[in-house]
Amino acid sequence: MAEQRTASGPIGARIRRTEDPRLLAGQARYLDDIRLPGMLEGAVLRSPYPHARILRIDVSRARELPGVFDVITGAEVRELAAPQPVIWQQIPDQRMPESYALPTDRVRYVGEAVVAVAAVDRYVAEDALELIDIEYEPLPVAATLDEALAEDAPRLYDQWPDNKMGQHTFTRGNVDEAFTQADVVLRETLYYGRQMGLPLETRGCIASWDTYTNQLDLWLSTQGAHVNRDLMGEALRKPVHEIRVRVPDVGGGFGNKLDFYIEEVLASLMSRRTGRPVKIIEDRVESFVANAHSREQRMEVELAATSDGVITGIRGTVWAVLGGRLSGAACGPPWLSAAVMAGPYKVPNVDVSVVGVFTNRSPIGSYRGWGQPEATLVYERLVELLARKLGLDRNEVRRKNFPAPEEFPFPSTVFTYDSGRYAECLDLCLSGVEKNGWKERQAAARAEGRSVGIGYGFHVECTAFGPSRVLNAVGVQHSGFGQSVVRIDSTGRVTVYTGEVPMGQGIQTALAQVCAQSLGVPIEDVTVIAGDTDSCPYMGYGTGGSRAAALGGGAIIRAAEKLKKQIRDIGAHLLETAPEDLVIENGRVAVSGAPARSVSMAEIGNAAYRSVGKLPAGQTPTLEEREVMDPEDLAWAYGCTAVLVEVDRETGAVKVLDHLIAHDCGTVINPMIVEGQIHGGVAQSIGGALLEELVYGEDGQIQTTTFMDYLVPTATDMPPMQALHMETPAVHIPGGIKGVGEAGTIAVPAAIANAVDDALDDLDVTVTAIPITPPRLLAKIRAAQEQQS
């Protein structure tokens, strides 16, 4: 059953997010709100061709336009910058096309940047783009996966014999034997459409290069301040002490703002050349080609099992439809899909490969879920199809294949899951479904001739990303540790400096709760500072991989522990007692059992900074501790999603009627924030399951570059949502905290696909492609109806 946790302190309390009043009152300061004196605005000319040779670039007319300060081309970028760094190199011998912020000779997707302009304002900058004359020689196009894989495919890179970027195979046990001896074998090809994270605030940057000091000030709408400083240093061949990255309020991240892009490099170079700050903000239309795309993969998979539903093997291939160049995340998300293909199940025999394939589409990068929704679609579809084939209850099949709680740490194919009570989580979800009367609603609807179905999706979620050694072992060219500084000032107030970056997820509130609890101070006394490489401590990676609460929080817990020792020493001296006799509660340091004998944190702070004579002998003034959090291993959260859907058999339209998730993210710091994370994730994944798709035409032209064509869910598409919490502590993270950032996102598409099949169970329909659009589903329904008659 759901643990009904009654919070005795700030951790676990349903506290309102301290960020929100500002955000709701329109007082946030986003990137576009920043105006520096003399600032120019940039715009980027993008390729209209999916694949073409650049024969000639003439920017002379653009340069002459009054108000234009700079026009930069690929040739000039090459003189000033290094190739764009790619930190995800986890595929052995992966092919790494060298690419600069701007190309010189060839474009490989519609929307690839070719020339950038800086002008007095964005209007003039866009006028200038129209005056740039480029001669292209169109080349044959590999617009789809199949076209890119064809024998005679046009090659995107002449130096390699085909369009494959690399392949990585994960094996375990003896898969051939498992399939030979299997009672049943299932085969499916599942397709996950191309989608993207779509923050309301598009990506943007301001670069201000002081030509006298060589100092580069950057404001980025990003999820990673330090990692972007490092990568910017690499791209600009610049020592990082000369770069400061600041992150204003971020209007949504979703992973795509973790990746490193080209516009920040271009803004920096143009600032250097003009001596003025340069702002580049991606507009909405550009965002559909310039922001990282995600998800698109074809997954050919087979499952071997015994006749009583025990899974004995999985094999298959994840075909990753990469774009025309590599983003900083390279083939990372599809790689994770393959790596976690066994999901929450005990699968003794595995042989799963990921193959990255270059196509003339926009590059693939990060998006909330990061390969896991795709993997979940596979394993959660297969498990239900197996149950259907064997005539077993689908959740009994799930249960049968879960590792038991005592089998943790559980070694899955690639990763070891730290802790979990999967069967209990499933039960919690099922009891929710029962309590909410879904079976009755389904029966009543069916009696009226309506097609209503229930679907489940059990997922595992890689969180607390990540332990540096794990990252390095899997090929990430960067560290992953977290770091926090906790400081008590001369008035006894607490300031936390974290390397994590807020992007609307409420991390300032959550970290303040952790700090308040760890130190024994009221939450109002804690301020969290983030998003500045000069004032905040270095952190590996960026705030992605559901990590901020675990790594940021873990570091705070440890730093607070050390700080408390100092507080006790000072308090003991002031109260003339022994440090062991003191308790710190609600901002006061008191003698245990004698609360009248106490000093306030303000008095402690005053002694540490101003009345230093009151400090015990040998105590250094100031009160500050720093802690690096580089855990031994990841934390694996999990959850069980259920959805109730209705299918219109005549139109193929699907409506989600209700939603429920039972989940476990370890220690819940703030249930309201956890639920908020889940709600947002569910919205995105309902969009992903039913609406969102980046569509390319046969000619390689993208056809979805506005919100009229790329459909995100609105309020009317959302069902009621419910989250039931369980708390199984993380093993390697202080405080037992796991992450929850992707929990809502991962399993919904699989659960909806399962529910649609259930709604149409008399027709034996199997959904195999996401998103489930009305025409796609209607075609399946019609085919099934024809088969039956």
Next chain:
Amino acid sequence: MKPASVEYHKATSIADAVDVLSSTEDEDAKVLAGGQSLVPMLSMRLARPSVLVDINGLTDLDYIRRDGDWLSIGALTRSRAVEKSAAVRDAAPLLSEAMGFVGHATIRNRGTIGGSVAHADPAAEAPAVLCALDAELVITGPAGARTVGANDFFHGFLTTAVGPDEMLTEIRVPVLPAGTGCAVEELARRHGDFAMVAVFAAVTVGDDGRCTDARLALAGTNPTPVRAREAEAVLVGSGLTAETIAQAAQAAAGVTNSANDIHAPAEYRRDMASVLTRRALRRAASDANVVV
């Protein structure tokens, strides 16, 4: 997404607006009404007029009036006002229902019925419902006003009978006879989206329960809104039974002529025209107190 530079003219009267429209050299002046379609097109530089003629100050184009058997609506009347108007609901409930499908309330608060008609998006509701209602459109130009029937007004994708030196000034809708049942059925990917397919149906039923008049118009299925005349013919004189409705639905699918696009292949739209026609006719019949 910043518009190219454009001259802005705030019209002081219909005559003034027409004067600017007809005196612009390249005949590329554009009327700015609610801006809900025009402003995005300007921002994406898909529309590049040299002059914008803002008619938002012309309050004499913002009215809804009942003149006997006709309902007159000024071109600048906001879509939301049309949707909520008691006079419209009384005279042509099909129009009220249809306007509720135009985008979202915020868009209807700004967007005008005249703008929607003049813009002539093939998936828009207002053009199709006005075809179903046999509305008349009053166009004013340098030579004065002329009237064009809705079914002759829409020439193609985003093109209409309105010339470059003219503007739409009034929409005239004949009042529906007593005994008429109405229904709109729309299939859109999300609430508030342009229709993939929408069907606007009005059936008039005589005392003997027979259908005396039927109007069926489709949006989203052709480059312009279309009337499903054959389907209407099936219904007129019939008893609006399940069979005749099914037959009419079949016939309605026959008029569709759409290309494949990202939201649906052509066959899907054709099939949905039939499904939605059936649903709309059933509801319209029951609205006219016929039990199907």
